[in-house]
Amino acid sequence: MTSSALDQPATRAQGLKAVTAAAHGRLDQAIMAGQPFESRERYGRLLAVQYLFHRDIAALYGIPALAGLLPDLQGRRRLDLIAADLADLGLALPDAPAPALDAATAVPTALGWLYVAEGSNLGAAFLLKAAAGLGLGEEFGARHLAAAPEGRGLHWKTFVAALDAVALSPAEEDEVARGAEDAFARVRAHVADIFG
Template sequence: MTASMDTDTRSTRLKGLTTGTHDRLDRSIMAGDPFADVENYAKFLKVQYLFHRDIGTLYDVPELAALLPDLEGRRRFDKVVLDLSDVGADAPEADGAPRFVKGATVDLPTALGWLYVAEGSNLGAAFLLKFAAKLGLDATKGARHLAPADEGRGLHWRTFTAALDAIDLTAEEEARVTAGAGAAFTRVHGLVRRFFDGV
């Protein structure tokens, strides 16, 4: 299936199918008050650390790089590591192997769903960066992973979704993209509960 010129694209369908889950996750994160102080913000960084650790190997998959523009440049794990160091926090204890293990065969549709969630979180990070500024953090210290791309968040996102929408997939593969996105949201929600005491 190829992208159409109307609003019925893969990215818009994914948004519609995951809006409820996304909204619940956003409410859970903010209920944890991650910007109340640096200690709480460090908990938020630990959520980000384990999520981006889960997907870290996807940015090295040639088949994905051929489908998605500047895939390597979209990786944020290293920035999260630096942010943790900036606020004097240790990396969290791992809760098992990363979701995508280096050297293992990757199901591309599933991976696309996870990357959709990762890219969408960057699009929505603008207001989080403003909250981080109240803690004395910015795109050069402590909130590097929340910084916009050089070309701006909007264009960075549109470039990604245009590529995502143009990929030919079967109906069964489409379902795996959606399932991958759902699994990614579920993973982050579980991490939020872990670090923010069950919110």
């Protein structure tokens, strides 16, 4: 039986969502198993995971080819906000392995990793509400979870529209998907290291 056009995702973002659904679910389960909103100490561990992942992708925000493809790429960077959140809680920056990516990262791979980073921002509204239970918010301890000035939905739609508009070969499409899967795996590795 052959697949029909109806079986194919309409957009690259929809395809990435389908390809990474299992990895995304496993990551969510691993994070919530760590009970990150049980206490500020445990939330600090979540901040450490976030810091390590955003440090992994920090070099991507300086790649000129990506800046030409994605709107406000530099403004989407959250590493400094996470560092400020850690400082609010009196926590040091976590010991970090070498970043997973550098400025020589291929554009398709980078797009996959950035898809994961931007998607996590879309889902941060739930985390921000949970952080409020610990007395944290957009001004203290949970800056990196704040919505963009234009709102989460529009911020995500703008990113997705740009992501979907990039012209890629079939091989490059595979690289994007692999990049997204690798990003989810990297965050899960950080969760395992930090939460144990």
